[in-house]
Amino acid sequence: MSLLICLLALGWPLHAEGGAPIKMPVAIRFGILPVGNAAESREQWQPLLQDLEKRLGRPVNIVSVSSYAGLSGAIKDQRVDIAFLSGRLATEAIEHQHMSVIAQFVRGDGGKGDVAILVVRADGPINDLKDLLARPGHWRYARGEMLSVAGYVAPEAEVFASRGLNSDTFFAGVRVGNHQNNALAVANGEVDVATNDSPDLDLFRQDFPDEASQLKAIWRSRPLPSEVLVVRDAMPAPIRNALIGFMSGYGHSPGAAGERERANLARIPALTGFAPADNRVLQPFVDMEFLLIREQAQHGQWVNEHAREARLTQIDADYQKALRDLLRH
Template identity: 70%
Template sequence: MKAKASKRPRERLRRLGGWMLWLVCWLPWPATAADAATPIRFGILPIGSAAESREQWRPLLADLEKRLGHPVTTVSVSSYAGLSGAIGDQRVDIAFLSGRLAIEAVLHQQMSVFAQFERNDGAKGNVAMLIVRSDGPIHDLNTLLAHPGRWRYARGEPLSVTGYVAPEAEVFAPRGLNSDTFFARVRVGNHQNNALAVVNGEVDVASGNNPDLDLFRRTFPDQASQLKVIWRSSLIPSGVLVIREGMEPGLRKQLMDFMLGYGKSSGPAGERERANLARIPDLAGFVPATSLVLRSFADMEYTLQRQQAQHGRWVSDAARDARLRQVEAEHRELVRQLQAH
């Protein structure tokens, strides 16, 4: 009886072990950060409408999804501020940015620059513009500036380099002017809608840039023929690609390698990829870059802030000089951080 009883615990243990083995085999393993189900969240700087931007990037992102075996979701918003908020909330893994938006992402939102846009015409950047109706009352920049309080202006958001910062830094601030007070009315929108507003007579002048104006000409050729450019900025560096520092390292490298190599191969595959790139205004591909390429944007911001301080109204010369010293110190610190990063 004792021998028979002693076998019972061993039998129960064998059965328990078999049940646990079956349970381990049946339960799914927990997904890792690099699991194929992990989505890649791609942030798209709005060019035109959010829907237009998604459609421009769709073929490239479809190739990315196929190559890496991860679903790709787009974070396509209607404003620069919306995209910045999504990046700050860690809802974006990789994004196309420019100017102040890129600086904010690198210094305060755990992103790193790894590539810069390469234009299909070989230029190293874009040019900001002011556009008017060709048959309108504004014939040139002097006509515009000669009549404060008369014209209606459509510009980009404060985070837009070509839509706001460049015209402010090179046209208005050097003359002691501020576009928000110089014009009779100011409206804020994307470059495509602002160009349409000029054509439709809703505003007298709008800011823009050469890639968006080229896109406008392709999309609305009849309307574009009614526009003319009265001012062009100095060359502004192209936008950059930034990537989230907290991504799983293996996936992060695969993603960077894909973007840097896209459109570079020969043969039919390379031709198809270059055609996909061409859907995005004036884009030929991506070249390696670091956060140091953002120095030009920082310098432009510094120039604007310094001019605004010099031409602003102050209670005393001491107050103006204090502001100038603050602008100088903030710029030095920003450059230091970019170099350290």
């Protein structure tokens, strides 16, 4: 990063020869949810964000991290102004970090969502979900971070907690990684089953066709709303409005400009554009999160039934508060 960009990012003033301050635009810091690895994510987004720089008339610096936890920490530390997030990170940012949804991803098929997937080797001993669940303590599992909806929350809620199970104790071993590395682990025989999602699995087929041919899906979740863009509530209205206008119109310019924009969008897995949205698109994630928490409490070990019921009552109250907080913004 150049010295000029560093100064802009920090908000430091520059001065002319006579000492008078020169007003320079402060950089916008764009946080990217890690897909594959941090370097890949940065490369995928760079052309689009260069166009955003031109529209806003100010630098856009990429905050690219290697984990969901890293991006969550960057948001908490006020190092991110706008971010591409999945449901759980987005709800956390809205509830605790004074941010709001401005747009939702539109996928390659025109939809605004995807599905979580469990994958195994096509030539392996697991043919379906019944085979998987029939042998507790036997298989090796690779999943996403706990902040990942497709990598943890959806399969945990729909496959394990709904049956009174916990994946951390059900399997013989559990490893945590991103979708790409987990799929490779299955293909290489290092684990028996792994979580993934539809856009990342499509990207894996492009990048690793031989390994992808060795995989098959044994479970798919209900449709999950796709990722969103969130911005800080303190962002000045002119910048916010310009940002919304840019995102909603990107890929729809006429002629060669539109073709170039669509090519830039295609660099980002399964993305064809952005649809205007607000915090209400996150309610399905809140519903799923509390379903998981409730199922875990329902099937957990308690000193007595009264303690269980008290916990379930508190979870229901927390759920209603989370909905109010989400819809109030």
